[in-house]
Amino acid sequence: MKLKSALLMLVLTITTVLTGCQPLMVLDPKGPQAKRQAHDILLSIGIMSFIVVVVFAILIYVLIKYRASKASPDYEPPHIEGNKWVEILCVGIPVIIVTYFSIVSVQSNYIVEAKPQGYQDKEPLVIYASSSDWKWHFSYPEENIETVNYLYIPTDRPIEFKLYSYGPITSFWVPQLGGQKYAMSDMVTTLHLAADEPGEMMGRNANFSGKGVAENTFNVNAVSQKDFDKWVKDVKKSAKPLTKEEFNKLLKPGHLGQMTFTGTHLGFNPPPGHNHSGSAKQEGPTEKSNMDMTGNMDMSENHNHE
Amino acid sequence: MEFFERFAIPNPSLAIYISMVAIALTMVAIVAGLTYFKKWGYLWREWLTTVDHKRIGIMYLLSALIMLFRGGVDAIMLRAQLAVPDNKLLDPQHYNEVFSTHGVIMVMFMAMPFIFAFMNFVVPLQIGARDVAFPRLNALSFWLFFFGAMLFNISFVIGGSPDAGWTSYFPLAGNEFSPSVGTNYYMLAIQISGIGTLMTGINMITTIFKMRAPGMTLMKMPMFTWATLVTNLIIVTVFPVITVALAMGTFDRLFGTHFFATSNGGMDMLWANLFWVWGHPEVYILILPAFGIYSEIISTFSGRNLYGYKSMVASMVIISALSCMVWAHHFFTMGQGAVANSFFSITTMAIAVPTGVKIFNWLFTLWKGKIRFTVPMLYSVGFIPLFVIGGVTGVMLAMSAADYQYHNTMFLVAHFHNTIIPGVVFAMLAGLTYYWPKMFGFMLNERIGKWSFWLLSIGFCLAFFPMYITGLDGQARRMYTYSEATGYGPLNMLSFIGAGVMAISFALIVYNVYYSIRYSPRNIGADPWDARSLEWATHTPIPEYNFAIEPHVASSQAFWDAKKKGHELFPGKLEKIHMPNNSGVPFIMGAIFFVWGFSMVFSLWIPAILSILAIFACMALRSFERDHGRYISVKEIEETETKLRGVN
Numbered sequence: 001m002k003l004k005s006a007l008l009m010l011v012l013t014i015t016t017v018l019t020g021c022q023p024l025m026v027l028d029p030k031g032p033q034a035k036r037q038a039h040d041i042l043l044s045i046g047i048m049s050f051i052v053v054v055v056f057a058i059l060i061y062v063l064i065k066y067r068a069s070k071a072s073p074d075y076e077p078p079h080i081e082g083n084k085w086v087e088i089l090c091v092g093i094p095v096i097i098v099t100y101f102s103i104v105s106v107q108s109n110y111i112v113e114a115k116p117q118g119y120q121d122k123e124p125l126v127i128y129a130s131s132s133d134w135k136w137h138f139s140y141p142e143e144n145i146e147t148v149n150y151l152y153i154p155t156d157r158p159i160e161f162k163l164y165s166y167g168p169i170t171s172f173w174v175p176q177l178g179g180q181k182y183a184m185s186d187m188v189t190t191l192h193l194a195a196d197e198p199g200e201m202m203g204r205n206a207n208f209s210g211k212g213v214a215e216n217t218f219n220v221n222a223v224s225q226k227d228f229d230k231w232v233k234d235v236k237k238s239a240k241p242l243t244k245e246e247f248n249k250l251l252k253p254g255h256l257g258q259m260t261f262t263g264t265h266l267g268f269n270p271p272p273g274h275n276h277s278g279s280a281k282q283e284g285p286t287e288k289s290n291m292d293m294t295g296n297m298d299m300s301e302n303h304n305h306e
Numbered sequence: 307m308e309f310f311e312r313f314a315i316p317n318p319s320l321a322i323y324i325s326m327v328a329i330a331l332t333m334v335a336i337v338a339g340l341t342y343f344k345k346w347g348y349l350w351r352e353w354l355t356t357v358d359h360k361r362i363g364i365m366y367l368l369s370a371l372i373m374l375f376r377g378g379v380d381a382i383m384l385r386a387q388l389a390v391p392d393n394k395l396l397d398p399q400h401y402n403e404v405f406s407t408h409g410v411i412m413v414m415f416m417a418m419p420f421i422f423a424f425m426n427f428v429v430p431l432q433i434g435a436r437d438v439a440f441p442r443l444n445a446l447s448f449w450l451f452f453f454g455a456m457l458f459n460i461s462f463v464i465g466g467s468p469d470a471g472w473t474s475y476f477p478l479a480g481n482e483f484s485p486s487v488g489t490n491y492y493m494l495a496i497q498i499s500g501i502g503t504l505m506t507g508i509n510m511i512t513t514i515f516k517m518r519a520p521g522m523t524l525m526k527m528p529m530f531t532w533a534t535l536v537t538n539l540i541i542v543t544v545f546p547v548i549t550v551a552l553a554m555g556t557f558d559r560l561f562g563t564h565f566f567a568t569s570n571g572g573m574d575m576l577w578a579n580l581f582w583v584w585g586h587p588e589v590y591i592l593i594l595p596a597f598g599i600y601s602e603i604i605s606t607f608s609g610r611n612l613y614g615y616k617s618m619v620a621s622m623v624i625i626s627a628l629s630c631m632v633w634a635h636h637f638f639t640m641g642q643g644a645v646a647n648s649f650f651s652i653t654t655m656a657i658a659v660p661t662g663v664k665i666f667n668w669l670f671t672l673w674k675g676k677i678r679f680t681v682p683m684l685y686s687v688g689f690i691p692l693f694v695i696g697g698v699t700g701v702m703l704a705m706s707a708a709d710y711q712y713h714n715t716m717f718l719v720a721h722f723h724n725t726i727i728p729g730v731v732f733a734m735l736a737g738l739t740y741y742w743p744k745m746f747g748f749m750l751n752e753r754i755g756k757w758s759f760w761l762l763s764i765g766f767c768l769a770f771f772p773m774y775i776t777g778l779d780g781q782a783r784r785m786y787t788y789s790e791a792t793g794y795g796p797l798n799m800l801s802f803i804g805a806g807v808m809a810i811s812f813a814l815i816v817y818n819v820y821y822s823i824r825y826s827p828r829n830i831g832a833d834p835w836d837a838r839s840l841e842w843a844t845h846t847p848i849p850e851y852n853f854a855i856e857p858h859v860a861s862s863q864a865f866w867d868a869k870k871k872g873h874e875l876f877p878g879k880l881e882k883i884h885m886p887n888n889s890g891v892p893f894i895m896g897a898i899f900f901v902w903g904f905s906m907v908f909s910l911w912i913p914a915i916l917s918i919l920a921i922f923a924c925m926a927l928r929s930f931e932r933d934h935g936r937y938i939s940v941k942e943i944e945e946t947e948t949k950l951r952g953v954n
Contacts, residue, residue: 024778026711027778036707037708041702051694052691055669055690055694056694062675063687066672066675067679068677068678076609077610077675077676082667087614087617090617094658095659098701101705104705105652105706109706109707112710113644133483167483168477169475169477169478171714173782179710180710180711181710182637182640184640185568186568186572189640202780210478211398211399213784214786
C-alpha cells in the first residue's frame with residue numbers, strides 16, 4: 001500500500017507541475033465520489049505509465065540493436081515461428097493487469113452508484129435537476145424552492161440528484177463533486193454526490209445538446225448546513241412563487257441568468273415515469289411519477305396549501 | 307420561387323459562399339479539361355465502367371485523399387476556433403456543423419474508402435486471384451460509396467450541413483431540435499454508402515474463401531488478407547444494424563414515426579444503443595486492416611517472417627468477437643447501473659489483451675531482424691509507441707466509474723484521436739507509400755516522405771496530448787468556446803499549432819506526389835522493397851489478369867520462399883484467361899441512388915419514387931442480361947508478358 005500511495009503522489013506531482021502548479025479540476029476533488037474517481041484515475045495513470053515505459057524501452061532497444069545499417073551485409077534474419085512460453089507471458093501479464101483493473105472498476109461502480117461513503121447514516125437531500133435548452137432547473141422539494149442555473153448544497157450531507165431533461169439528452173456534471181450522468185426526457189436517472197467542504201464549484205451540461213451548449217453551465221455553492229438553512233429562509237422571504245405560466249416561459253430555448261423561486265415545478269409538470277410513455281408528462285402526476293419523488297410528497301403537498 | 311427556398315443555406319457565411327464558387331469553378335474546369343483533351347471516352351471506358359479491382363482500389367484511394375483534405379480543413383477550423391478563449395471565428399451553429407461533418411467525413415468517407423482501397427488493390431493479388439468474386443458488384447459498391455460521399459458533401463452548399471454531431475443522437479437529431487435538412491443528408495448519405503460497404507463485405511468474404519491460389523490454406527494467408535477477412539465478417543455482422551437504425555431515423559424525420567422521439571413510446575436511448583452496436587465494431591473495422599498493413603510492412607522491412615502468426619490470427623478473431631460486446635461503454639453515464647457498467651467495463655478492458663499480444667508480436671518481429679528505416683517502416687514503428695499510449699488511455703476510459711469524469715471531455719477526444727491517427731491514418735500513409743510503386747510504377751521520394759512522417763508525428767503529439775490535460779481540467783468536448791478564466795487557453799493554442807504542423811505534413815505528402823511524378827525513376831522493377839508476399843510476384847504495371855499463370859503456394863510468404871528457397875511459384879503453363887466485362891450499370895445505379903437520396907433529403911416524392919423504379923429496372927436488367935465475360939487468348943497474354951518483361 002505504501003508503494004501504491006507513493007506512486008499516486010508521484011503521478012499527482014508530475015501532472016500538477018505540468019499544468020502550471022494549479023491542480024486539474026478532476027484531480028482536485030471536493031467530495032467522496034470525486035475522490036474515488038480521482039483515485040482510480042491516478043492509479044491507472046501510474047500503472048499505465050509503467051506499461052508505456054516498458055514498451056518504449058523494448059522498442060528502442062530492438063530498433064537500435066537490429067538496424068540494418070549496423071548489421072553485416074550478409075546477415076540473414078532467422079525464421080522464428082513463435083515460442084509458447086513467450087506467448088503465454090504476453091497473454092499472462094496483460095491478463096493480470098486487466099483482472100486487477102476489473103476488480104477496482106467493479107468496486108468503484110458500486111461505490112459511485114450508491115450513497116457516498118462516510119455518509120451512509122445521513123438522510124440524503126433530494127434535488128431534482130432538469131435541463132431545458134440551455135439551462136438547468138433545480139427543484140428542492142424538501143425546502144419547496146426552485147432555482148435556475150445555480151445550486152446551493154449543504155456540506156456533510158449526501159445529495160441525491162434526480163436528473164431528467166425537457167429536450168435533448170444532457171449530462172449533469174460537477175467535476176469536483178463527481179462524474180456526470182445523463183438527463184433524458186423519458187426517464188429519471190439518479191446521481192449520488194456529496195460535498196466534504198464548503199466552496200464554489202463549476203457545473204455544466206457536458207453532453208452536446210445544440211447551439212447554446214457551451215454556455216449551459218451553472219454554479220455550485222457548497223455551504224455549511226447552517227448557511228444552507230439561512231439561504232432557504234432568505235429565499236422564502238424574498239423570492240416570487242413559480243407558476244405554471246412562468247415555468248413554461250423558462251423552458252423556451254435560450255439562456256437565462258440565475259433565478260430563484262418558491263415552490264417547484266414538480267407539482268404541475270412532474271418528472272417522467274420509467275414507463276417510456278412520454279404521455280405521463282401531459283396527464284399530470286401519475287401513480288408512478290409520484291413514487292419517484294420518494295418521501296418528498298408531504299413537502300410538495302405543503303406547497304399546494306400555501 | 308417558394309420551391310427553391312428549401313435549397314437555400316439556413317446559416318450562410320462567407321466560407322460557404324467561397325466554397326460554392328470554388329465548387330462551381332472546379333466542375334467547370336473538369337468538364338472543360340475533359341472536353342479539351344478529348345478524355346470523355348477514356349474516362350468512361352477505363353474508369354467509370356471498370357470492374358477491375360486494381361482500378362476500383364485506386365479510385366477509392368483518390369476519393370479518400372480528397373476527403374482527407376476536406377475533413378482536414380474542418381479540423382483546422384475547429385482548432386483555430388478554440389485556439390484562443392472567447393474566439394469569434396466561427397459562431398456556435400457553424401462550429402457544430404463543422405465538427406459534425408469532420409467526424410462523419412473522417413470515419414465514413416476518408417478512413418473507410420482508404421481501407422477499401424487497400425483491400426481492393428491488395429487482397430486479390432495477395433491470394434493469387436484474377437479479380438474479386440463479384441467484380442461488377444464491387445464496382446457498384448464503389449459507386450454507392452462515391453455518390454453517398456458526394457451527397458453528404460453537397461449539404462455544405464445546398465440546404466445546410468448536419469449539426470447534431472457524427473453520432474447524431476436523438477432527440478437532438480429529430481425534427482424538433484434539428485429542423486434543417488442537414489440530418490436528412492446524414493441519414494441518407496451514410497445509408498447509401500453503407501449499402502455499398504455491406505456489399506463489399508459479402509464480396510471480400512467470398513473472394514477470400516473461394517478464390518485463393520492452390521496451396522494457400524487459411525493459415526497460409528498473408529496477414530493483411532486475414533485482417534481483411536475478419537474485418538469483412540464484422541462488416542456483414544454490424545452494418546445491417548446501422549442500415550436499420552438509419553432507416554428508422556429517416557422515417558422519424560420524414561414520415562413522422564416515433565422510434566426515437568420522446569413522445570408516444572419512442573426511446574431516444576434506442577438510437578444511442580443501435581448506433582454504437584454498429585459504431586464500436588466500426589472502429590475495429592478501421593483498425594484491423596491497419597494492423598494487417600503494419601504486419602506486412604514490419605515483416606518486410608525487418609527482413610523476417612511475422613512472429614507468432616497463429617496468435618496474430620487468433621487475437622484478431624478474439625478482437626472481432628469482443629468488439630460486438632462493448633458498445634455500452636460509449637454511454638456508461640446513461641444510468642444503466644453498476645451491473646451493466648461492470649460487464650461492459652470488463653469486456654472493454656479484455657480487448658487490451660489480444661491487442662497487447664499483437665504489439666508484442668510486432669516487437670518480436672523486429673527482434674533479430676535487419677531493420678530498414680524506409681518511410682512505410684517509419685510510420686509502422688512510429689505507430690507502436692503512439693498507439694500504446696492511445697491503448698492504455700482506452701483501458702483508463704474503460705474503468706466505468708472513472709469514465710463518469712472522462713466522458714464528454716477532451717480526454718476522450720484525445721484518446722480516440724490517439725488510436726485513430728497513429729493506428730489508422732499512419733497505416734494508410736504507410737500503405738500508400740508501400741503500395742505506391744505497385745500502383746503507379748514509381749516510388750515516392752523517401753527524403754520528403756521522412757520529413758512528412760516526422761512533422762506528422764510531432765504535430766500529432768502537439769495537437770492531442772494537451773487535450774488529455776484540459777480534459778482532466780474539465781474542458782468538455784464539442785463546445786464552440788470557453789472563457790479565459792478557465793485557463794484552457796495556452797494548451798488549446800498548442801493544439802492549434804500542432805494541427806498546423808500536421809497540415810504542413812499533409813501538404814508535403816501532396817508535394818511529394820507531384821515531385822515524384824516528375825523526378826522519380828521509372829525502372830524500379832516489380833519488387834522494389836524486397837517484399838515477401840504474392841502481390842509483389844507479378845509485373846509492374848500489373849497486367850489486367852494479375853498473374854499469367856496461377857501461382858502455387860506453400861507458405862504465408864510464398865514470394866519470399868520463391869526468391870530465397872527456389873520454390874516454384876508458377877508451375878503451370880499459359881492458358882486462356884476468363885475475365886469479366888466492363889459495365890456502365892454500376893455507375894448509372896450509383897448516380898440514380900444519388901438522385902434518390904437528394905430527392906428524399908428535400909422530400910421531393912415524385913423523383914424519389916421514379917428513382918426507386920429506375921434502381922429496380924437496373925437490377926432487372928442485370929438479372930436478364932446474358933454476360934458470360936470474355937477470354938484473353940494465350941497469344942495476347944504472351945505479347946503482354948513479353949512487353950512487361952521488357953519494361954523490367
